Amino acid sequence: MQTVTNAQRFERTMREVVEPVRRYLARRTDSATADDVLSETLVVLWRRIDDEPDDEIAWAIGVARLQLANAERAQRRQRRLFARIATVDPPQVVEDHAASDTDYIRQAIGRLRPAEAEVVRLSAWDDLSLEQIAATLGISINAATIRLHRARKKLKNEFRKTQTADGHTAVKEGDSA
Amino acid sequence: MNFDETLRDADPASSLSPLSPDRFERLRVAAMTETTTTPAPRTRARLTWAIAGGIAALAIGAFAVQSLTTSTPPTEYTAGGVEGVAAKCREVTPESFDLVDVAFKATATSIEGDTVTLTVTDRYTGEVTDTVTTTQGDGQISDGGPLVYEEGSTYLIAVADDTILSCGISSASSDYLEDIYEQTFSK
Numbered sequence: 001m002q003t004v005t006n007a008q009r010f011e012r013t014m015r016e017v018v019e020p021v022r023r024y025l026a027r028r029t030d031s032a033t034a035d036d037v038l039s040e041t042l043v044v045l046w047r048r049i050d051d052e053p054d055d056e057i058a059w060a061i062g063v064a065r066l067q068l069a070n071a072e073r074a075q076r077r078q079r080r081l082f083a084r085i086a087t088v089d090p091p092q093v094v095e096d097h098a099a100s101d102t103d104y105i106r107q108a109i110g111r112l113r114p115a116e117a118e119v120v121r122l123s124a125w126d127d128l129s130l131e132q133i134a135a136t137l138g139i140s141i142n143a144a145t146i147r148l149h150r151a152r153k154k155l156k157n158e159f160r161k162t163q164t165a166d167g168h169t170a171v172k173e174g175d176s177a
Numbered sequence: 178m179n180f181d182e183t184l185r186d187a188d189p190a191s192s193l194s195p196l197s198p199d200r201f202e203r204l205r206v207a208a209m210t211e212t213t214t215t216p217a218p219r220t221r222a223r224l225t226w227a228i229a230g231g232i233a234a235l236a237i238g239a240f241a242v243q244s245l246t247t248s249t250p251p252t253e254y255t256a257g258g259v260e261g262v263a264a265k266c267r268e269v270t271p272e273s274f275d276l277v278d279v280a281f282k283a284t285a286t287s288i289e290g291d292t293v294t295l296t297v298t299d300r301y302t303g304e305v306t307d308t309v310t311t312t313q314g315d316g317q318i319s320d321g322g323p324l325v326y327e328e329g330s331t332y333l334i335a336v337a338d339d340t341i342l343s344c345g346i347s348s349a350s351s352d353y354l355e356d357i358y359e360q361t362f363s364k
Contacts, residue, residue: 007209010205010208010209011205014201014204014205014208015201018196018201018204019195019196022190022193022196023190023193024190026189026190026193027188027189027190038204039204039207039208039211042204042205042207042208043207043208043211045208046208046209046211077338078255078257078338078340081257081276081337081338081340081342082257082258082321082342082343082344084273084275084276085266085267085273085321085342085343085344085346086265086266086267086320086321086344087265087267101178101183101186101187102183102186102187103187105183105184105187106187106189109187120184124181124184124185124188125185125188125189125190155180155184156180159180159183
């Protein structure tokens with residue numbers, strides 16, 4: 001009964017990965033797109049259940065990452081299409097006054113190069129190890145280590161500036177990078 | 178608060194509540210059903226076109242195309258709409274149809290949940306299956322939002338890149354819009 005085995009295996013995998021994947025998507029897109037991409041990710045995981053590696057969380061996040069990229073490509077295509085038939089007032093530019101340190105950090109992550117921002121998110125928020133980040137992004141562990149180190153250094157410098165400007169205690173030298 | 182704590186606290190997903198058991202089950206069943214019974218919509222559309230193209234090449238004739246497409250599963254189109262309430266539709270002119278690759282007239286024959294099935298009655302341009310499915314609009318964006326269909330009503334539908342265009346380019350059938358379709362696609 002191979003089908004039953006696969007169904008049970010998929011349910012077990014889904015229990016392990018569904019929350020990490022939902023959080024991964026919630027950090028990167030709107031809720032409607034996150035819902036769509038979650039469904040599509042689960043379809044792919046079920047279809048490839050025979051190829052499931054030992055590290056199912058990194059595997060599932062890697063699949064979600066590609067599905068999200070597909071969805072965003074389709075959205076960009078649609079936006080280009082609808083720009084031909086409608087005019088949309090440009091969004092208001094919001095001045096860069098962060099309401100809090102967390103807002104400031106989010107904005108600072110957004111200002112990093114996309115590849116650097118992604119390793120920070122994968123490390124700090126998705127809680128992936130360097131090995132998992134490397135597997136998810138398809139890069140070497142060495143490249144992931146360097147990229148994360150550089151990104152964190154840039155962020156720390158930004159964080160230090162805001163702390164000093166606000167009269168808070170600056171980040172101590174020797175904090176782990 | 179130090180840098181690492183601030184970084185962790187900035188996690189936008191920290192307030193995300195866990196999936197309910199009910200939703201988990203629906204997602205699990207949907208994932209397993211999707212792959213075993215339903216091929217992807219775009220594949221279906223391409224397959225239909227490939228079959229139709231092959232038949233044309235063999236010059237079997239329109240009757241054969243008709244009899245084949247009758248048994249073809251419906252094509253699923255994305256319900257397109259402009260984003261945000263700030264959008265303002267441009268006036269519909271023949272130039273609005275520059276990007277359109279499929280245009281047809283169809284009647285909304287069933288609406289189940291948010292899935293609308295349209296039965297094609299007339300074709301202006303492009304290949305289209307006899308039935309088409311799409312998603313019902315929610316009417317939240319009045320100018321340029323995805324179409325809101327009524328069962329039994331007839332619509333003129335223009336599709337670009339597998340997406341039904343809104344902004345009055347696709348709309349309930351009217352003499353005015355029908356004239357524009359005739360004018361645009363009779364060239």
